[in-house]
Amino acid sequence: MDKLVIEGGVRLKGEVTVSGAKNAVLPILAATLLTDEHCVIKGVPNLRDTNTMLKILRSLGKNAELNKGKVNIAANKHTNHVADYKLVSTMRASFCVLGPLLAKLKKAKVSLPGGCVIGIRPVDLHIKGIKSLGATINIESGYVLAHAAQLKGSHIYLGGVYGSSVLATDNVMMAATLARGETVIESAACEPEVADLANFLIQMGAKIKGHGTPIIEIEGVKQLHGAEHTIIPDRIEAGTLMIAALITKGDILIKNVMFQHLGALIDKLEEAGVSISITDSAIRVCYKRRLRSINVTTLPYPGFPTDMQAQVMSLMAITRGISVITEKIYPDRFMHVAELNRMGAHIQREGPHAIVEGIKQLSAAPVMASDLRASACLVLAGLVAKGVTTVSRIYHLERGYENIEKKLQGLGAKIWREKE
Ligand code: EPU
Numbered sequence: 190m191d192k193l194v195i196e197g198g199v200r201l202k203g204e205v206t207v208s209g210a211k212n213a214v215l216p217i218l219a220a221t222l223l224t225d226e227h228c229v230i231k232g233v234p235n236l237r238d239t240n241t242m243l244k245i246l247r248s249l250g251k252n253a254e255l256n257k258g259k260v261n262i263a264a265n266k267h268t269n270h271v272a273d274y275k276l277v278s279t280m281r282a283s284f285c286v287l288g289p290l291l292a293k294l295k296k297a298k299v300s301l302p303g304g305c306v307i308g309i310r311p312v313d314l315h316i317k318g319i320k321s322l323g324a325t326i327n328i329e330s331g332y333v334l335a336h337a338a339q340l341k342g343s344h345i346y347l348g349g350v351y352g353s354s355v356l357a358t359d360n361v362m363m364a365a366t367l368a369r370g371e372t373v374i375e376s377a378a379c380e381p382e383v384a385d386l387a388n389f390l391i392q393m394g395a396k397i398k399g400h401g402t403p404i405i406e407i408e409g410v411k412q413l414h415g416a417e418h419t420i421i422p423d424r425i426e427a428g429t430l431m432i433a434a435l436i437t438k439g440d441i442l443i444k445n446v447m448f449q450h451l452g453a454l455i456d457k458l459e460e461a462g463v464s465i466s467i468t469d470s471a472i473r474v475c476y477k478r479r480l481r482s483i484n485v486t487t488l489p490y491p492g493f494p495t496d497m498q499a500q501v502m503s504l505m506a507i508t509r510g511i512s513v514i515t516e517k518i519y520p521d522r523f524m525h526v527a528e529l530n531r532m533g534a535h536i537q538r539e540g541p542h543a544i545v546e547g548i549k550q551l552s553a554a555p556v557m558a559s560d561l562r563a564s565a566c567l568v569l570a571g572l573v574a575k576g577v578t579t580v581s582r583i584y585h586l587e588r589g590y591e592n593i594e595k596k597l598q599g600l601g602a603k604i605w606r607e608k609e
């Protein structure tokens with residue numbers, strides 16, 4: 190297992206290019222199960238999670254390879270409908286093979302993914318949506334067994350106690366593309382990654398309207414064909430790099446960005462006193478003056494993303510004043526609080542809130558990554574802490590940030606990888 194070693198205190202400067210979005214590529218790869226024809230996906234980040242999804246596709250009978258940012262999925266008739274526990278349990282996004290397998294093969298057996306460190310993470314909305322399309326579903330020995338000779342379009346309300354669900358919307362939308370008649374998903378997730386999936390499905394011949402809004406309408410078609418698609422840029426990687434510029438008092442030009450996807454973050458950073466320059470596909474973040482503390486509440490898109498909560502907390506940890514960070518998507522996603530406090534931060538957790546009292550300087554410490562975004566938050570803290578920080582268990586980081594230490598090195602950071 191590798192760890193990252195970071196010598197803090199360097200102002201990051203220069204240009205960096207954002208990779209394709211992890212949370213778009215995973216369901217898009219799953220969507221290729223809806224056809225027997227050749228598909229090409231471009232702008233694919235080489236991540237642990239991408240490779241897990243490719244392994245799942247191969248286990249289901251697809252021939253899928255990633256080469257230099259491009260995935261080729263060869264034309265073939267896949268027939269395996271069983272997604273195994275060993276693979277699904279390592280990554281929740283694998284559960285979104287349920288919809289495409291069921292729609293294409295009329296049956297699916299997909300392991301339940303289980304919880305993870307950021308919370309219980311149920312799949313009731315996925316099941317509710319797929320059932321509404323007329324499938325029979327049983328849960329046996331940790332697997333969801335689904336079958337339906339012909340899925341039928343339906344009107345589905347998909348909101349849950351925490352609002353809409355990204356992967357449940359993806360799963361139901363994919364299943365509905367091959368259902369008979371019209372499906373309306375109400376309280377659909379509006380995340381750009383859901384819209385990117387819908388755009389890929391449309392390229393495959395699906396009839397979808399309203400993606401990117403809370404009401405998605407899908408007119409089922411008989412079959413889908415092969416397609417080519419380029420993945421949207423990763424807004425969370427872009428946001429993480431924006432915080433890297435600010436926390437190190439640096440100046441970074443971040444390329445391959447869709448600023449439209451970063452509205453809530455840009456708004457909050459402007460409230461903190463940051464001026465951000467935006468061009469067509471790049472954002473420049475330059476630290477000019479001392480920041481103000483801000484309060485942040487995570488919400489479904491277009492609200493402030495839960496996937497940026499930990500990173501903004503590391504910035505607030507060294508920003509004068511009190512900041513209240515409220516987590517409304519995963520109320521337990523606070524594993525990074527204790528680690529930041531080990532670096533000298535003053536953060537107190539109270540239920541779904543973290544109260545951050547900004548201090549002048551963090552001090553380096555050995556810290557442990559617990560999940561993907563918590564790892565990013567600890568790397569950010571390490572970039573600015575006094576001394577040498579080590580972040581262990583960085584396989585979490587490898588799930589979602591392509592070449593992150595190389596990208597940071599390119600901006601001048603003193604960061605390297607060592608064996609634990
Ligand atoms: N929820 C339910 N029932 C369900 C599904 C979800 O109650 O059937 C709840 C969840 O427990 C949570 C809320 O609804 O409280 C929202 O969860 P959602 O289903 O939207 O999350 P997800 O689809 O499993 C995706 C991303 C996450 C990101 C969330 C929220 C992928 C592969 N994952 O997860 O990304 O945090 O949406 O935006 O798209 C990450 O990249 O670090 C990450 C965790």
